[in-house]
Amino acid sequence: MTHSDEVDQAIAAELELMDPRVRASPERAGQLLDPEFVEVGGSGRRWTYEIMLAELADHPGSSPDAPRYEPSEISGALLAPGLVHLTFETMLGERRTRHSSIWRKKDETEGWRMYYHHATRVPPGVD
Structure with a gap:
């Protein structure tokens, strides 16, 4: 597997995790989140694997009838074999967020x- 293959596979998994059907399925989301998963959300809240799986279906972007995450500028770097760092932005309705996973x-x-995942909301007017 080449460097770009690993990054591409991590990007594909990231995009799958943004799919409302996946977000509404604790089983599938649980296959994409590491059991040691931790997130620091845009609100500052800390999420663990168990809490995220219990609440993800109720989060924004988890309903096929509501706005969904629209990612942009996604890129990645292979930190070590089997370890990839991704950065990107998303829009969810009018809310713009920068992400690192x-x-x-x-x-x-x-x-x-x-x-690991970290999100930071971008205030209106910030480049």
Whole structure:
């Protein structure tokens, strides 16, 4: 697997996690989040694997009938074999957010899983 293959696979997993059907499915979302997952959300709240799976279906972007995340400027870097850092922006309705996530793949039998995520809301008028 090349460097770009690993980054591309992590990007594909990130995009899948933004899909409302995946976000509404604790089973599928649980396969994309690492059991040691931690997030610092745009609100400043700290999320763990268990809390995120229990509440993700009720989060914005989790309903096919509501606005969905629209990612842009997604890029990644291979930090080490099986460890990728992604950065990107999203729009959800009028809310713009910058994101940083770390994805890891422990072995070939397991897919890429999000280990850490951080989101920062961007105020209107900020480039």
